[in-house]
Amino acid sequence: MLLIPCPHCGPRSELEFHCGGEAHIARPTNPAATGDQRWAEYLFYRSNTKGVHAERWLHVHGCGRWFNVRRDTISDRFVTADQIRSAEEGS
Amino acid sequence: MRHFSLMSLLSEAVNAHRGWDRQWRSPEPKPSYDAVIIGAGGHGLATAYYMAKQHGMRNIAVLEKGWLGGGNTGRNTTIIRSNYLYDESAALYGHAMKLWQDLSQELNYNVMYSRRGVLILAHNTHDVQSARRHVYANRLNGIDNEWLTPEQTKAFCPPLNISRDARYPVLGAALQRCGGVARHDAVAWGYARGADAMGVDIIQNCEVLGIQRGPDGAVAAVDTSRGRIATRRIGVSAAGSTSVVMALAGLRMPLESFPLQALVSEPVKPVFPCVLMSNAVHAYISQSDKGELVIGAGTDQYVSYSQQGGLQVTAHTLDAICELFPQFSRMRMMRNWAGIVDVTPDRSPIIGTTPVSGLFVNCGWGTGGFKATPGAGHLFAWTVAKGEPHPINAPFTLDRFRTGRLIDEAAAAAVAH
16 A cells, blocks of 8 residues: 655645646647647556656545655656646646 | 376376476577567467467477566466457457367466356346346357356355445346366466477577668567577567567557456465356356466556556455455455556457568467467467468458458446546
8 A cells, every 4th residue: 555645734645636647738738729640649648657756646535635656667666756836837 | 298197197107207398498599480479478488489380380489588488478368268359359369268178278278278168247227237148148149258147146156245235236247157267277287288389489588679670661670688599480479578579660550558456365275166257247256176266457557667556456356355255355465466467448349460461460369368368379379470460360450440441349347447
């Protein structure tokens, strides 16, 4: 079980968290003008990194806030955990 | 290759078994091949076998970073069934089910396929309705599946508690009688032996480090830890590592890789006659011929290549097993492990061409690839050999995520994703 460093609450057990998947996948700003392939890439395509992976977590049974982490998917160690302070950081 | 028969066994028995050959060679890679398969798991080896057997392609190699059958082929819970909901899936898994029936004879290698039946329990009204819908959909597609009452379920699986005051009452079950288990290692070894005998080079401890493309954009060679190998056709069959391999050709994939865990108990005398699974409480159990209870757990919630996974995931499954079968609550679990499964957004596989000419992919089997091994290999061999998909795997394109023609088996698979 992961020990997850919530940037608001400190290290807590994985049981308190929900993983929100890869971070920084921005929704196309004009969906009507977005082609099918680009839309498919937004919805479905993921980098699935072997190594340091940027992802979002929700401290659902804690502070209730989303935050960004970078985690090594080979060792499962967290490299960084950051608060989301702006819409760009949260995209 | 020495043929296995009663005569060969008897003659070796009186010869103290000194005459057996190695089951496959360990060749040095040649400078070029007509086709290269990346990944020597069950799927990759089956692909090479059928390419050689049915499409006459003998100058091919299977490259494997580790040892053959050491990934998900050797880590799954060996369950075979084909009761998927949609027409496309019924055709795909049904094709594999047909090939399982005489696979041991085909390979002259005992894969220990055991048609002991797969039960999927229903614990509430919703389960009953969805299971019966599956049964009817399967029967319309010619796939074996039937509905059992609680009493019939108990008769088929005597260890099961069907009392009405159980924590998870059993309201019935869907039974696929032709479902069962097979020896997973033997499947890999049988295909490896058969492919090797037809001239396929199986090259272990050979990691693919790069995919070279020619001026026309088509694949030209693979760079490996044992040198460059020229080839015009590459079939990627790398399961959890598919995204990593495809990135070498500059492609992103609609895949995420998660650890999927399984565990076995200490071996005991035969106590469990069938395969039993329950979607609602997430239990998943059978007994191996060695006597171990084989238990499948769920996936972790995050992308990982660690082949471990959290203990709370296995504990959750054991909670459910102990509720359904209190008699197993004192058993000791001997080993647990994880395999890295590549999951697509619609939980159906991708078998077909890619935007790169000469590059083909068989991936996205998620938590259920073992059961499809012969069918996936057979269809992927056709796809790589002919450069276009077989009609059965034609719907399972990479392009379906652009067109929106998804094959959404997320609710039909038996484990929570």
